[in-house]
Amino acid sequence: MISLEEIFLVNILYRPASEILNDVDIKSINFEKLITLTSGHLMLPALFFNIQKKKASYLFPKDFIDYIKNIFAINKTRNEILLAEAKQLSQLLVENNINHIFLKGTALLLSNVFEDIGERMIGDIDFIIQHKDEGKIKEVLEYNNSCKTKKLSLWRLFKPTHLSRKVRKNKTIAIETHLELLEPEQRCIFNSKKLQNDFKKGVKTYKTPSTFFLFEHCIYGIQLRDKGFFTSYHSHRAIYDIYKLDCKNSLTINNIKKNIFKKHFFLTIEKFNIFDLQIPSSTVSLYYDKCLRVLILLYFKLFVTIQKYIGKILVLIQLPCNKNLRKHALNKITYHYANKTLLNYIYRWLKE
Amino acid sequence: MKKDSKDLTEKAPHSITRKEALQKMGKYAAFTVMGTFVILNPKKAQAQSANPAPGLDEPGESDGENPPTPPGWGG
Numbered sequence: 001m002i003s004l005e006e007i008f009l010v011n012i013l014y015r016p017a018s019e020i021l022n023d024v025d026i027k028s029i030n031f032e033k034l035i036t037l038t039s040g041h042l043m044l045p046a047l048f049f050n051i052q053k054k055k056a057s058y059l060f061p062k063d064f065i066d067y068i069k070n071i072f073a074i075n076k077t078r079n080e081i082l083l084a085e086a087k088q089l090s091q092l093l094v095e096n097n098i099n100h101i102f103l104k105g106t107a108l109l110l111s112n113v114f115e116d117i118g119e120r121m122i123g124d125i126d127f128i129i130q131h132k133d134e135g136k137i138k139e140v141l142e143y144n145n146s147c148k149t150k151k152l153s154l155w156r157l158f159k160p161t162h163l164s165r166k167v168r169k170n171k172t173i174a175i176e177t178h179l180e181l182l183e184p185e186q187r188c189i190f191n192s193k194k195l196q197n198d199f200k201k202g203v204k205t206y207k208t209p210s211t212f213f214l215f216e217h218c219i220y221g222i223q224l225r226d227k228g229f230f231t232s233y234h235s236h237r238a239i240y241d242i243y244k245l246d247c248k249n250s251l252t253i254n255n256i257k258k259n260i261f262k263k264h265f266f267l268t269i270e271k272f273n274i275f276d277l278q279i280p281s282s283t284v285s286l287y288y289d290k291c292l293r294v295l296i297l298l299y300f301k302l303f304v305t306i307q308k309y310i311g312k313i314l315v316l317i318q319l320p321c322n323k324n325l326r327k328h329a330l331n332k333i334t335y336h337y338a339n340k341t342l343l344n345y346i347y348r349w350l351k352e
Numbered sequence: 353m354k355k356d357s358k359d360l361t362e363k364a365p366h367s368i369t370r371k372e373a374l375q376k377m378g379k380y381a382a383f384t385v386m387g388t389f390v391i392l393n394p395k396k397a398q399a400q401s402a403n404p405a406p407g408l409d410e411p412g413e414s415d416g417e418n419p420p421t422p423p424g425w426g427g
Contacts, residue, residue: 032383039385067380074392121391 002271005034009236012047014243014274017054031064041236042121048072049119076118082173083109083117086125089168089175090205093129096140099203101195102127103178103217107208113244121237124165128178128192130199131159137177141166154325155314157307158184181217182224185303189261190220215247223261230297234268243274251275260292319350326350 008029011020038047048068051057057065086106093100102110105122114120129137162178180192194216198209209217222238223229256262257279266277318325333347 032380035380035383036385039383039388042387042391044384044388063378064380067378071384071388071392078392121388123391 003033003037004028005030005037009034009038009043009047010272010274012050012054012056013043013236013240014272017056020054020056020059026059031061035064035067038236043236043240044068045072045075045121046119046240049116053115072118075121076116078173079109079117079120079122082106082122082125085168085171085173086110086127087206089125089127090207092140093137094203094205096136097203098129098133098137098140099199100127100129100133101198101207101209103181103209104221107214108241108244110206111208111211111214113211113214113241120241124174124176126162126176126178128181128195131179134159134163134179138163141168141175141177154318154322157310157314158187182220184307185300186220186224189224190216211245211247215242215245218242218245219262219265223265228268229261229264230293232268239269239272239274251277253277253279260289264289264293 004024008020008024011022011024015022035044038044045068048065049072051060051065051068083106086102086109090100090102101107103126105120106125106127108114108120109117109122159179161180161183162176165174165176167174178192180187181194182190194213195209198207198213201207208214218238218241222233222235226233226235228234256266256277263279266275266279267281269275270277270279315325319329320326330347330350333343333350
């Protein structure tokens, strides 16, 4: 069951001005609820932009418009800073010969997907580098006065999805350096090999992936990383990104029904009737999809559990020969050892 | 309860009460989900963002001299 406020939000975001009040009685709209719903999807700036564009502000209370106008203005200023910082970062990386490609919100802004820079809310500057540049980028960012970190070099089973989030000195926006696109258990479905051709184009500034890649990354992100595939969760920010990407070639029934993740994404949002897609779904195919979903979920759970234990075993193996790791472990144990006998024993053992 | 009501009227260092702050931002601020403010305020966003693969991939990211956040390994 879709709430009245969500129908109204969808109408404002995706339908022409003449259809904003379709299936909606404006007197029944709870504007507080609309704010909660829209802000939960990080869509307040996009809501304001579309209200202005479709000249629909007469439908809203004045304080409502004033409030979202402020949010839009703050977000626009922030995105201008974000773009400037992303460009500076890109130049710095090119100077150091680090091949990089911007991802997610930053890539969408750099690709001019949105009509207005203030429409999209973006948390940080995401970009991906090649695995071979991992050491180099740490040096470059350290050299440029990022937060100082103490390094512990450990054996890793899989490369991390991204390095820890950092803010460079005198900068405002955090940066997130990706080595991969998704978590290890999800990489068999979607991974950075899709960007191989983009990396081959050489070291350039402000490089962004193709529209088709951004479309796929958006869908896999919501389906796998945000678990939309298992919970039927939908995000209006992701839907809006896809709507704005306007991938007419990718949005064909044949293309979508071949891929269970894309199919699930579009089936979940079919109720909003945003994209002109009639995905055929028989009882048999729905049952088949459900079984496949359970199997994929089981595979993910098993993978994560095994990975967790192998990781712990690797740490234990390295403990006797890695002084820094021992110091790190000691620090953690110090916190607990007073009350726990086993930890007390390990603490003494490590200290010797 | 008494303490709670006292807290609400207590002046912050910037000399603005919670009631005044809400009046200034408009009543809709109270209905806005925290995530929006977290993104719009970068300082808060940094503080609240989680690090990837806690514990094993980059355990050195925490300050080795200070006691770590409980409980135990893996943050």
